[in-house]
Amino acid sequence: MSSRFFLGLASLLFLASLAIGGQERAVIEGRVFDKETRSPLPAYISLPELGRGVSAGPDGRFRIALENRPTPGARVKVVAWLIGFKKIEVEALPGEPLSLALELEPLPAREIVVSADSGLGEDKPQAAVTLDRMDVYRMPGTAADPLYASHVLPGVNSPPDASSLLIRGGAPDETAYHFDGVEIIHPFLSQSLHESYFSIFDNQVVEDFNVSTSGFSPKFGDALSGVMDITAKDALFKGEGGLGLSVFGLNSYLGTPLAGGATLIGSLNFGRSELLSVLNGDDGQSFATGNSFGKLVIPVGRAHTVRLMGLYDRYRFSQEDGFRAGSENGFAALSLTSTPSSTFLARLLLSRTFYGASYRQEGVFDTTLSDRAWQGRLEAVLDLDRHFLEAGVDVMSRGQNVSWDAETEDDELVRAGRRAVYVSDKFRALDKLYVTAGLRLSSLSLGRPGWKTDPRVSLAYLLTKKDTLRISTGVHSQYGDHFTLAQDGSLRPRSAYHASLSYDRSTDDASLRLTAYGKEYRSLFLEDETGAGWNNGGRGFARGVEIFIKRRGRKFDVLGVYNSLSSKRMEGDVSVLAPSPYEISHSLTAIVTLKGSRSSLGVRYSYATGRPYTPLEERVWDETGEFYRPLWGEPYSSRYPSYRRCDINGTWNLTLGRRMVILYFGVTNLFNARNILRYEYSADYSVRNNSASIFGRSLFLGLYFPFF
Amino acid sequence: MNSRSASLFFPFLVAAAVLAATPGLRPEPQTDSRIPDQTAKIAQARDKIQEGWNAWNEEAMKAGRDRLLSLLLEDKGINARQNTYLYYYAGLGEYRLAVHAFASGLADEAASNIARAKKYLEKLFELQPGWGEPYALYAALLGYEIALNPDRGMELGMKTFSHFGRAESAEPRNPRVFLLKGLSLLYWPAEYGGGPDNALVVLARAEALFENDESDDPLKPSWGLEECLTFMARAHVQKGEKEKAMDCLKRASIANPDYGLARQELLALQKDQ
Numbered sequence: 014m015s016s017r018f019f020l021g022l023a024s025l026l027f028l029a030s031l032a033i034g035g036q037e038r039a040v041i042e043g044r045v046f047d048k049e050t051r052s053p054l055p056a057y058i059s060l061p062e063l064g065r066g067v068s069a070g071p072d073g074r075f076r077i078a079l080e081n082r083p084t085p086g087a088r089v090k091v092v093a094w095l096i097g098f099k100k101i102e103v104e105a106l107p108g109e110p111l112s113l114a115l116e117l118e119p120l121p122a123r124e125i126v127v128s129a130d131s132g133l134g135e136d137k138p139q140a141a142v143t144l145d146r147m148d149v150y151r152m153p154g155t156a157a158d159p160l161y162a163s164h165v166l167p168g169v170n171s172p173p174d175a176s177s178l179l180i181r182g183g184a185p186d187e188t189a190y191h192f193d194g195v196e197i198i199h200p201f202l203s204q205s206l207h208e209s210y211f212s213i214f215d216n217q218v219v220e221d222f223n224v225s226t227s228g229f230s231p232k233f234g235d236a237l238s239g240v241m242d243i244t245a246k247d248a249l250f251k252g253e254g255g256l257g258l259s260v261f262g263l264n265s266y267l268g269t270p271l272a273g274g275a276t277l278i279g280s281l282n283f284g285r286s287e288l289l290s291v292l293n294g295d296d297g298q299s300f301a302t303g304n305s306f307g308k309l310v311i312p313v314g315r316a317h318t319v320r321l322m323g324l325y326d327r328y329r330f331s332q333e334d335g336f337r338a339g340s341e342n343g344f345a346a347l348s349l350t351s352t353p354s355s356t357f358l359a360r361l362l363l364s365r366t367f368y369g370a371s372y373r374q375e376g377v378f379d380t381t382l383s384d385r386a387w388q389g390r391l392e393a394v395l396d397l398d399r400h401f402l403e404a405g406v407d408v409m410s411r412g413q414n415v416s417w418d419a420e421t422e423d424d425e426l427v428r429a430g431r432r433a434v435y436v437s438d439k440f441r442a443l444d445k446l447y448v449t450a451g452l453r454l455s456s457l458s459l460g461r462p463g464w465k466t467d468p469r470v471s472l473a474y475l476l477t478k479k480d481t482l483r484i485s486t487g488v489h490s491q492y493g494d495h496f497t498l499a500q501d502g503s504l505r506p507r508s509a510y511h512a513s514l515s516y517d518r519s520t521d522d523a524s525l526r527l528t529a530y531g532k533e534y535r536s537l538f539l540e541d542e543t544g545a546g547w548n549n550g551g552r553g554f555a556r557g558v559e560i561f562i563k564r565r566g567r568k569f570d571v572l573g574v575y576n577s578l579s580s581k582r583m584e585g586d587v588s589v590l591a592p593s594p595y596e597i598s599h600s601l602t603a604i605v606t607l608k609g610s611r612s613s614l615g616v617r618y619s620y621a622t623g624r625p626y627t628p629l630e631e632r633v634w635d636e637t638g639e640f641y642r643p644l645w646g647e648p649y650s651s652r653y654p655s656y657r658r659c660d661i662n663g664t665w666n667l668t669l670g671r672r673m674v675i676l677y678f679g680v681t682n683l684f685n686a687r688n689i690l691r692y693e694y695s696a697d698y699s700v701r702n703n704s705a706s707i708f709g710r711s712l713f714l715g716l717y718f719p720f721f
Numbered sequence: 722m723n724s725r726s727a728s729l730f731f732p733f734l735v736a737a738a739v740l741a742a743t744p745g746l747r748p749e750p751q752t753d754s755r756i757p758d759q760t761a762k763i764a765q766a767r768d769k770i771q772e773g774w775n776a777w778n779e780e781a782m783k784a785g786r787d788r789l790l791s792l793l794l795e796d797k798g799i800n801a802r803q804n805t806y807l808y809y810y811a812g813l814g815e816y817r818l819a820v821h822a823f824a825s826g827l828a829d830e831a832a833s834n835i836a837r838a839k840k841y842l843e844k845l846f847e848l849q850p851g852w853g854e855p856y857a858l859y860a861a862l863l864g865y866e867i868a869l870n871p872d873r874g875m876e877l878g879m880k881t882f883s884h885f886g887r888a889e890s891a892e893p894r895n896p897r898v899f900l901l902k903g904l905s906l907l908y909w910p911a912e913y914g915g916g917p918d919n920a921l922v923v924l925a926r927a928e929a930l931f932e933n934d935e936s937d938d939p940l941k942p943s944w945g946l947e948e949c950l951t952f953m954a955r956a957h958v959q960k961g962e963k964e965k966a967m968d969c970l971k972r973a974s975i976a977n978p979d980y981g982l983a984r985q986e987l988l989a990l991q992k993d994q
Contacts, residue, residue: 355847
């Protein structure tokens with residue numbers, strides 16, 4: 014009996030264990046992860062039919078016990094969702110481990126950078142190469158100038174000396190500059206025959222900028238190689254400012270909200286070179302600068318905003334030998350922006366830009382230039398989530414005047430009107446494929462009459478949320494020098510056909526971009542064989558590859574850029590396809606910035622292959638004119654020595670009383686490398702002088718008091 | 722107008738016609754009457770998060786957050802205004818879980834909570850751009866992000882200022898905007914405008930604004946007075962003003978008798994005396 018009892022008890026226990034085991038299996042459990050990266054996701058898992066749900070843990074695992082045992086074989090509906098990912102629904106058998114892969118939600122069209130733009134911004138657009146604001150301040154050798162800072166972006170081949178941007182082998186004048194929508198024709202503080210130094214843009218008032226090296230938006234035109242688009246700070250919700258004192262001078266900035274939601278932004282800077290010269294042992298020349306910027310943002314009702322802006326920049330330069338140069342540069346602008354809904358924006362911008370420069374050598378020359386323009390721009394933006402539509406009209410009336418010598422010769426005057434219309438649609442063709450297609454039509458009152466049509470298409474394919482492949486192609490036209498166009502009424506605008514392929518990998522702390530591109534130049538201005546006129550027979554190309562790497566660590570940041578370029582041009586008085594004077598075959602920049610809690614130290618090394626120049630073969634005596642004539646070699650068949658420079662800078666944040674003070678220093682060209690920019694010859698061509706970079710070893714010191 | 726100048730405008734007119742023919746714009750959030758049942762469910766979930774916050778109970782906060790997510794996922798009978806509150810409270814829930822994880826030394830979990838909270842709030846920026854409070858919550862999250870990544874202090878610090886400024890500009894009489902700003906200021910260095918003195922000024926303003934923080938809307942946020950008083954107490958403690966601190970903590974305990982942090986800090990101060 015006892016054995017029967019124990020057998021019965023054992024059977025009961027066995028059956029009970031089966032039942033309990035069965036209840037234990039009545040669960041929905043599994044793991045949820047990112048379909049692309051396979052990393053676990055803390056998604057919310059819901060059983061809508063049973064009214065149950067739970068968030069997965071940090072390891073992506075979840076387990077929901079079912080209150081009632083479902084019918085054997087019956088499936089349960091499971092929904093998984095996490096913000097930013099697509100919701101998925103599956104049917105599951107209780108007890109069967111689930112693997113749920115969530116896919117990213119497609120991003121709205123506006124959130125994707127379709128062309129391979131690079132720039133500065135607080136927010137990193139999806140998979141784009143960006144510098145943040147601190148990068149610009151910490152970067153050695155840039156003097157916190159946005160133009161100098163942009164030299165480290167991929168596709169910009171400029172050596173660190175000159176401000177002008179050589180984009181993918183293009184000439185300096187092939188880049189357009191826009192500041193808050195105003196086209197700035199002369200963006201440089203100091204502009205001379207060969208080089209331009211520093212920009213008129215004060216980094217204190219710059220909100221962000223981007224540099225487009227190909228496939229740029231049809232809203233930008235009259236540029237063959239690239240566009241730098243700078244946006245000034247705008248509506249502020251809290252006051253901010255700063256006061257800086259350095260061996261060069263004083264700089265100040267104030268941004269403050271006003272009553273009624275208005276904002277005032279202003280900056281005022283003065284600089285003189287004397288103290289800098291004493292510190293660095295330079296003499297024989299001096300310069301002074303003054304720069305001011307003001308912007309008033311006034312909301313009118315809920316849907317409209319009026320903006321008034323003005324920028325004025327002054328530069329004076331003098332040498333002991335009597336040479337004097339000076340310039341005045343700036344603009345005034347008024348804009349009205351209307352946003353009747355959160356998806357539609359229209360903006361009207363009217364502006365007046367002015368530039369005047371003078372170059373004088375007592376008794377030798379007295380040249381003055383003036384360049385003034387009226388601009389009007391009307392643009393509309395419609396955001397339909399899947400489509401991001403832009404259209405607009407821009408017109409410009411520009412007058413230029415050159416007086417070679419006020420006393421002896423007549424002025425040269427040229428006036429021109431430029432008109433353009435554009436339309437562009439950035440749209441999501443597929444979940445992961447974004448397309449920008451656009452068209453720009455433009456005409457100029459000089460040269461051959463008619464409209465020039467520039468179609469442009471760019472594609473961005475999101476391979477993963479961190480990897481993007483971009484292809485851009487398009488036609489870009491530029492009218493070129495107005496004096497040349499005025500000479501010959503049959504000249505067409507110059508054209509460049511761009512094609513580029515980029516791969517971007519962008520994570521929270523690192524960016525990589527690899528690019529291959531080709532640019533074919535057509536209709537470049539070529540001197541007639543007689544030398545008396547011009548034609549559109551010029552052509553050329555620029556082809557290359559670029560590598561950009563940036564990594565941000567807790568203790569240090571690293572940035573590296575390498576550009577390789579091959580470029581030839583037949584242009585101007587060069588009637589054969591010769592190496593381009595802007596061909597820097599290889600350029601490399603490496604920057605390491607060490608970061609402490611209250612200090613930073615940056616080291617930058619720049620290397621660039623020397624640019625091509627036309628060598629002097631020999632000089633021959635001209636019996637009739639009784640002077641030496643140069644006999645030049647093959648055009649651009651020699652190269653200047655390569656360029657090398659090492660810069661360092663550092664900051665140290667101190668607390669004085671309860672205020673923060675930033676002490677900063679910079680050493681430009683630490684090893685005092687003598688970089689040759691060009692050769693100049695004596696009047697009889699017997700002596701060749703090396704014209705070296707103005708950036709010898711120099712020390713810069715300053716203090717900055719930020720206000721929050 | 723001659724034909725040449727007329728041709729100038731033709732492409733623009735075509736573009737304008739295309740724009741005019743495009744489908745209607747996204748509707749603005751509706752303000753019509755709510756379905757009471759869903760309102761009650763949102764309120765229950767919100768209260769569950771508050772219950773967890775009062776008791777420093779992670780599981781309760783998670784349960785409240787999960788109820789909100791369940792409603793977001795259901796998307797049935799939820800109108801646009803309720804939808805904005807769902808995102809708001811989901812963001813607040815993640816914020817509080819982030820604070821809990823941060824205080825517990827779980828940096829990865831805190832970062833994950835912060836990332837999710839930011840996404841909910843970013844969604845709110847789109848849904849209701851004129852609402853200031855989400856910007857303040859976002860700014861407070863950035864403060865925690867700086868604590869997790871000190872090397873990004875300068876970059877995120879400026880963004881924090883900007884978001885608090887935006888919140889204040891949009892809602893100058895919202896006490897939680899000033900509460901969140903005051904909490905952040907308490908832990909910022911004095912040279913950045915932080916420290917106990919500056920924090921107290923802002924928290925006192927928040928406290929004053931809480932007096933008029935009443936609404937007929939059952940879903941409108943109404944939390945924060947007890948936190949405001951508790952953190953005023955902390956600021957006073959930092960300044961060595963224990964009596965003032967105890968007074969604040971007593972008032973915090975009256976404002977919300979369930980709020981554990983106020984009781985705990987009051988006990989600690991009493992013990993010290």
